[in-house]
Amino acid sequence: MAEFVGPRLYSCCNCRNHVALHDDVISKAFQGRNGRAFLFSHAMNITVGPKENRQLMTGLHTVADASCCDCHEVLGWKYE
């Protein structure tokens, strides 16, 4: 989802907006469509797009794209 910038925080790879806390990492071995992804219990400073049904590795899920609230870079997606 985002770049690891320090011991406690993950930030947007584009504008360095802080989007998630290290303590909220559930899995670092999660598989996204474009390779390895991190799974967070929650994130901050994001805007969430419309819900859609998407076929993921683990089956069909209702998800919404999550974008940085500052630069609107799409960072990943969110389970609904």
Ligand SMILES: [Zn+2]
């Ligand atoms: Zn950003």
